[in-house]
Each structure stands twice: as structure tokens, then as C-alpha cells.
Amino acid sequence: MSKNRKISSLEFDYLVHMEPCIPLNDKNGYKTLKYSLLDSIEGVFGDKWFNLKDSTRQAIDYICFISLERGFVYASPDHIASRYDIGRSTVYEALKVLREEDILVKANRSSRKQNGLGCAVHFFTIHPYFAHINDYLNLGWKPKEKADWKADEAETPCGTRLSSDSETSTLCLPSLDLEESKNIDLQSNVSQPSSSSFIKYVPREINELYAGIFNFRLRNIWQKITQAWKTIKQSILVRADLITMGSNICKRIFQVWKEKRRDNQTMTVDEMCAFAYKSAIETFYNAMASFYMEDYDSDESKLMGEAIRSIPTYENICLKVNLDYNYEDVKEHVSSCLRWGFRMLSPESLDRIIDNYEWYTTIPDSRRLVLCS
Incomplete structure (x- = not known):
């Protein structure tokens, strides 16, 4: 051209x-x-x-x-x-x-x-x-040749100085099957070989597993996971729980991405981040609900989990409809919705959820102070 x-x-x-x-x-x-x-x-x-x-x-x-x-x-x-x-x-x-x-x-x-x-x-x-x-337009455009492409000219062979040198290689390089590496089936309990790339602001354990797969996307995915982690005010989940749950979320994203590529579809970074945030919220809430409901039977625990997961939805609706509500008004409104929507729960179960309301609310501390003023 x-x-x-x-x-x-x-x-x-x-x-x-x-x-x-x-x-x-x-x-x-x-x-x-x-x-x-x-x-x-x-x-x-x-x-x-x-x-x-x-x-x-x-x-x-x-x-x-x-x-x-x-x-x-x-x-x-x-x-x-x-x-x-x-x-x-x-x-x-x-x-x-x-x-x-x-x-x-x-x-x-x-x-x-x-x-x-x-x-x-x-x-x-x-x-x-x-x-x-x-x-x-007769542009005559052709893709540029990359620097690592092989030249078209044939290489000139060079003989070895000694015949014995040709029998032993001077450097043994490990073989790497690229097609096989693309089809890695990640297992949460099996450590993968660490990648040469390291993504900043991502824990080392997550980097070792997923840096070579998601590349620069991993930083945004992990940012959404930690964002969901910070929105939930809790004291029972520790960093080890975050690493374990975050690793499982990344594994699920990779599986969805692999299925889409198999169907000749794409998965953008925004879609990965949305999937990560939604999965993280559900995972953290389920973990907290399981911890606080160990003393209940399975049916009661399941209903309590559904009630806890509905709290953010009730809060959003309340704040949109009632702009002048403070934090205590929002809590009272959500409590009334829970008592009406989950009448099949025992009063003891509902009281336990409401007494621990600050663990499940998505309203940050700074926002609570503004609502209370």
C-alpha cells in the first residue's frame, strides 16, 4: 500500500x-x-x-x-x-x-x-x-510480518568442530504443547505451574492459578470480587475465605469463557466483571448464612438464606421510593417486608436476622451516618 x-x-x-x-x-x-x-x-x-x-x-x-x-x-x-x-x-x-x-x-x-x-x-x-x-480501493494491504517469524531464506548449516559434540546437546529446553495448555481443566485442589506474568494488586495464590489464563483481565475481575467483599460488613470471614471463594469464582468464569469460545462466542471484560461481582455477592451471603444457621434444620436454613439475600433488594426499593428515610427507617421497613414476605419462618428465626441486621445490610458506614443525620 x-x-x-x-x-x-x-x-x-x-x-x-x-x-x-x-x-x-x-x-x-x-x-x-x-x-x-x-x-x-x-x-x-x-x-x-x-x-x-x-x-x-x-x-x-x-x-x-x-x-x-x-x-x-x-x-x-x-x-x-x-x-x-x-x-x-x-x-x-x-x-x-x-x-x-x-x-x-x-x-x-x-x-x-x-x-x-x-x-x-x-x-x-x-x-x-x-x-x-x-x-x-486497491490498498494492497497485507499483515505486517512479526519480528519472531522465520525468514523465507533457507538457513546455512554450520558443522560442529568435533564429532563428539554433535552427540550431546548443549542446552535442553522443555517442550510446551500450546494446544494442550489452552485446554487446561483447572482444579481448585491442584496447583498449576506459575505463570511468568504477575498481575499487580492480585494475591499471589490467585496469580499462580489464573494470571496465565486471564492476563490483564484478572486485575479487573479481582477488583470486583474485593468490591463485593467490602460491601458485606462481617467479622466471621477471613482472608483465607476470600482467597478460596475468589479462586472458585475465577474457575467458574474460566469455564463459562471456555464454553463460549467452544460456541464461537466472545466474553468481554465487562461481562467477566459483572459475572464475578454477582457470583461473589451470592457466595459471600451463602457462606454467612450457612455459618449463622447451623442450629436450624435444612428447610428453615434455606428460607433464612432466601430472606437474607432479599435484604439488598428491599433496601434499594425503600431508598428509591422514600428518599427522606434514615437508616433506622430503612431497617424498620425491611424488617416489616421480611416479616410479611417470610411468614413461614419462625419468630425466633426472623428475630435473629433482624438483630444481626448490620451484618447483612449493603449500606456502607459512611452512608449510614448521612442517613442518620
Whole structure:
């Protein structure tokens, strides 16, 4: 491809009037394509993706969104920067990084004011339409050869100095079957070989098991697990419980991710984080309910667990409907809902839940002080 490919007015008119690659009523198709574009971009930025400002990530998401139908974007960096209140240089730098990694290919429209280059047009190389666009515009684009690819020229063999040296290798390297490593079936009671990568702010035990699988995603997954851990005010669960339960949650995420890949589907980081937070809340509540209900029979314990898990829902409804309620009013309202909704529980069981209400509430201490003032 030439350094600056100029797109004529007729060519550009043809591109903008192409039929969308996905029917307009196929929302799932659009969502799948958007996630595939975003996943490729996240893979380019790596850990830096989560260090970017929210406005910068939203700008990149906007670039993906307007490229879904026909595989290219011709919005100017000035327009994108002003839309999301970021610097124009930030947009230029992001586009440059994506071009260097072969995610985007750049061409220019013909200028209306002079006989030169006009506004830039960026094409997504992983879009289904790109092969057709590449042939139509004669871009001549080919994937860049990586530095670790083998050269096409045959190697010149070098003889050994002594015949005895050829019988013994100087260095024995361990063999690694990549296909076999992709199909690792994680077991919570079997330690996996530690990965060379180490994700910051994640415990060593979790890193050893899952750093090589989730890579940069592990930091966000663990952040959601610890966020759920902090929302539950308790004193019976210790760090060892957090590690054990967090490891099981990561294992479940990996199993779901593996099933999706088997069905040619993707699982984004946001979906992994949502799954991790929801699973963590359920796991921690179940653990606490099991601890406090050891003295009850199985049916009573099951009902008490359902009552405890319904407390956050009752609190959210109460705070949305009654904005002037303080913490004690919320507690009284939720207690009334529990007594009405779980009438089959014994009064002793309900009293025990209400007496230990501060263990199950999702209202943080700072928020409680505000509600009480």
C-alpha cells in the first residue's frame, strides 16, 4: 500500500452507500461485532487500557460504534475530541497505536480546497467488509510480518568442530504443547505451574492459578470480587475465605469463557466483571448464612438464606421510593417486608436476622451516618 492513498469522490460515495454488513434489526449481531472490535483494541493496549480515562475509552468505543455497519470511520479527530471533552492529540495517539498494530488502515479523501489530501478515513482490518474494501480501493494491504517469524531464506548449516559434540546437546529446553495448555481443566485442589506474568494488586495464590489464563483481565475481575467483599460488613470471614471463594469464582468464569469460545462466542471484560461481582455477592451471603444457621434444620436454613439475600433488594426499593428515610427507617421497613414476605419462618428465626441486621445490610458506614443525620 502506498504511503498516502487518495480516495476519489466517486469511491467515497460508493463506500458510504454500501449496504450494512449486518441487518439493522439484528441487534445481537451488532453487539457481537462491536465486542470483537473492542476486544482486539483492548488486546493492543493491554494493561494500559484500564489506565485510560473513561472519556478516552468512550471515544474509542464511539469509533467502534460508527464503524459497525461498513467497517470504516471518517469522523475527524477534532469532532471526536470535542464530543468527549478530551485532547485532540489523545485521539491522534490512539489512532496511531491502532495503525501500528494493524487494527486500522488509513487512507485520505480528496481535498475540496486544493489538489492534495483531505480528511483521513480509517478502516478496521478485522471487519467483515475489509477484504472487499481492500480489493475495491486497491490498498494492497497485507499483515505486517512479526519480528519472531522465520525468514523465507533457507538457513546455512554450520558443522560442529568435533564429532563428539554433535552427540550431546548443549542446552535442553522443555517442550510446551500450546494446544494442550489452552485446554487446561483447572482444579481448585491442584496447583498449576506459575505463570511468568504477575498481575499487580492480585494475591499471589490467585496469580499462580489464573494470571496465565486471564492476563490483564484478572486485575479487573479481582477488583470486583474485593468490591463485593467490602460491601458485606462481617467479622466471621477471613482472608483465607476470600482467597478460596475468589479462586472458585475465577474457575467458574474460566469455564463459562471456555464454553463460549467452544460456541464461537466472545466474553468481554465487562461481562467477566459483572459475572464475578454477582457470583461473589451470592457466595459471600451463602457462606454467612450457612455459618449463622447451623442450629436450624435444612428447610428453615434455606428460607433464612432466601430472606437474607432479599435484604439488598428491599433496601434499594425503600431508598428509591422514600428518599427522606434514615437508616433506622430503612431497617424498620425491611424488617416489616421480611416479616410479611417470610411468614413461614419462625419468630425466633426472623428475630435473629433482624438483630444481626448490620451484618447483612449493603449500606456502607459512611452512608449510614448521612442517613442518620
